Amino acid sequence: MTTPGNGRTGPFRLFFHPASSASMRVTLYLRCRGVPRDVVELVSTGLETDHRGILVFTMPDGDRETEKVGTKDLTAFNPEGRVPVLLLPDGRKLTQTGPIIDFIDDFLPRDEGMRLLPDDPWARAQAKRIMWIIASDVQPYQNIAFIIQAMGEWGMVKAPPTEHPLRLHYIRREFGAIDGIMAECAGRFAVGDELSLADCFLVPQIRNALLAGIDLAAEFPTMARVWENAIAVRQVKEVLDEAGGIVQPLVFDEDKFEVYTEPAKAE
Ligand SMILES: N[C@@H](CCC(=O)N[C@@H](CS)C(=O)NCC(=O)O)C(=O)O
Structure with a gap:
């Protein structure tokens, strides 16, 4: 190449x-x-x-x-x-x-390796739809840095950042939407029976949701099934293992957060 x-x-x-x-x-x-x-x-x-x-x-x-x-x-x-x-x-x-x-x-041979996008235009659009929801409607609102800054500088209610109500709200709201979309288009994976970019976007976001304490199986059954299938794929498992496991491990420094958000700072 x-x-x-x-x-x-x-x-x-x-x-x-x-x-x-x-x-x-x-x-x-x-x-x-x-x-x-x-x-x-x-x-x-x-x-x-x-x-x-x-x-x-x-x-x-x-x-x-x-x-x-x-x-x-x-x-x-x-x-x-x-x-x-x-x-x-x-x-x-x-x-x-x-x-x-x-x-x-654009630089890779089309006919080698996993393509990661379905050939069918509607299925391909569903994969991109899920990717866009994660990238623009979930990740920015559940971002720990944004939530810490909102607590420290803009008077947002103080709570543990990983499980902050704002974070839980946006993860649950959009996961509900994605679970509904996937009820129509998922097979073994997010869209049909082949792994796609939708799974590549979904897996790290689910990892964040697990850190937030969300019970995937109880709340989002289609997503939970797809997650289990995705993390069983060798390549996915390898990437997760190299990044510290299936739950997002490292997100902020708790001691510095406490000092930064102590009440005297907010006056
Ligand atoms: N929309 C961006 C999101 C990138 C992003 O937010 N990355 C985070 C890490 S997950 C980051 O670098 N945050 C540091 C910062 O906001 O200062 C993308 O899709 O690449």
């Missing part, structure tokens, strides 16, 4: 972090699609917490790209301050999980 690079050759480099659910959408895609490391190299960013206890992704220690940008501050590399980021051999960068996956896929 030739990657675009204005004459420069080399793999794409995916800057990601195992603690990031958005990153996991792409790492699941790469593993399930069978994309080799010489096509997309994985580069794990650094990770710190700020004074509020919020996770901050940093440039990776000792990486040549960190040398180039001259700081550990990720915003110097990606002004959005987020992961994942795809770096092209010529230095161009692409953000946002959906476009990153589409872009990589």
